[in-house]
Amino acid sequence: MSRSLGVAALAAAGFAWWEGGLRQSSLAAHSGILVAIGLAFAVTFVAGRGRQQVRSLAWASGPWALRRHWAEDPPGTLGATLWAILTLAVIGWDLNSFAHESRDLPTLSRIFGHLTSSHVGRAAAVAAWLALGATIALGWRRDR
């Protein structure tokens, strides 16, 4: 298992370096990202059958029982609320900057564009993106 993980990590690093050297508008860059997205979805469904912790309906309705959560776990509820507020603040400010289209209001993707303008920066960002995708696809599964 650890050997296959090592091979996968090495392949992902190679892909990130290759993708990092491509231009955003190139067909190769588009194909590479689409293949990675397709692979992540395929792995998610193949590895995840019967291994989810909670049913979707229970998961979706869970956060709304705020009073019960607060009674059971005040610090956890407060912490989760702060995360939600910070996330909404980032999304809200990004949407505001996008809507105004002003040089004084850079969007998150414009800032990101500066960070990924070099080969190394783009490759590092692709590697981080792949790691996050692999975590979402494979992480925190119930044992069979």
Place this chain on the structure above:
Amino acid sequence: MSAGAIVWWVLAACLALWSAISALRPDTPGPVAIPRWFARSWLGRVLALCAWGGAGWHLFCQRP
């Protein structure tokens, strides 16, 4: 520095501060708790994957 950039710096500082505090406190959900919460059900996992894929397409294939 533009006004928008200052707001981004403030947001980044708040996120970094709260990430550090919540990671150090065992009774508070840290930054890893967000993807872990999404990965609890099929719906959450698929929603997170869609957001991840959309972000990747936008950042690496369109002009950021």
